[in-house]
Amino acid sequence: MLAIMNKQDLLTKSIKVLDKKFPPAADPVARPVLEEVLYAVVREGTTTEQANAVFAKMKGTFFDWNEVRVSTVPEIADAIAGVPDASRKAQRINEILHYVFEMYYSFELTDLDKKGLKQAGKQLGRFTGMTDFGVAWVIQRALGGHAIPLDEPTIRALRRLGIIEGEGEVEDLEAVRTSLEHYIPKSSGPTFTDRFSTLAVTICQEKPKCPDCPLRPDCPTGQEYGKKVAPEPKPKPKSR
Ligand code: SF4
Numbered sequence: 001m002l003a004i005m006n007k008q009d010l011l012t013k014s015i016k017v018l019d020k021k022f023p024p025a026a027d028p029v030a031r032p033v034l035e036e037v038l039y040a041v042v043r044e045g046t047t048t049e050q051a052n053a054v055f056a057k058m059k060g061t062f063f064d065w066n067e068v069r070v071s072t073v074p075e076i077a078d079a080i081a082g083v084p085d086a087s088r089k090a091q092r093i094n095e096i097l098h099y100v101f102e103m104y105y106s107f108e109l110t111d112l113d114k115k116g117l118k119q120a121g122k123q124l125g126r127f128t129g130m131t132d133f134g135v136a137w138v139i140q141r142a143l144g145g146h147a148i149p150l151d152e153p154t155i156r157a158l159r160r161l162g163i164i165e166g167e168g169e170v171e172d173l174e175a176v177r178t179s180l181e182h183y184i185p186k187s188s189g190p191t192f193t194d195r196f197s198t199l200a201v202t203i204c205q206e207k208p209k210c211p212d213c214p215l216r217p218d219c220p221t222g223q224e225y226g227k228k229v230a231p232e233p234k235p236k237p238k239s240r
Pocket residue numbers: 157160161203204205208209210213214215216219220221222223225
């Protein structure tokens with residue numbers, strides 16, 4: 001188990017290493033709040049590059065958000081094909097658009113943070129179809145707050161690195177997120193999120209590709225992997 005300071009050091013070092021290994025492919029995109037809410041649905045569990053491509057395709061498929069709202073879930077799923085769990089995500093996009101339209105009678109969410117970020121987070125959390133990842137994503141990317149969105153692949157990589165403890169479903173996701181927000185400075189939040197997603201989706205997969213991983217020297221799981229697959233020592237030649 002890593003001590004508290006070690007976790008902070010490991011995170012700082014990992015962000016630097018991953019930023020070098022996976023330089024950003026494109027400049028960050030500023031989106032209106034509702035668009036960021038919907039983008040977060042597509043982005044959860046995948047990389048920025050994949051989410052950008054799929055989100056652009058979805059926007060090109062429909063005339064506007066109202067057309068997405070009145071479309072069927074299979075039609076939306078077709079438009080976002082290519083991201084993991086596209087059917088469930090299509091359902092969530094549809095639910096969010098219905099909720100927003102019924103609640104605000106428009107697709108503008110410009111006043112969401114007028115009572116502060118905490119209230120905005122609570123309001124977002126009430127949206128049908130929203131997840132903890134989505135709320136944190138919107139706070140980080142659209143509302144200028146400090147929040148660390150955590151999806152399944154990122155949690156898997158952080159566990160293997162020893163930064164998150166335990167197995168199975170995270171019991172108290174909010175507590176885990178809060179401690180990460182304490183270790184990671186606000187200015188590094190988006191870089192952490194993007195680089196760890198890329199690591200988790202491309203290298204630290206269900207079956208990790210540890211030999212290809214730049215974090216292996218500091219990763220307890222990567223070190224164990226090295227021991228398991230270490231080649232058997234060659235038998236010594238028999239003396240005559
Ligand atoms: S060394 Fe292996 S287990 Fe550790 S972060 Fe990299 S891919 Fe994941």
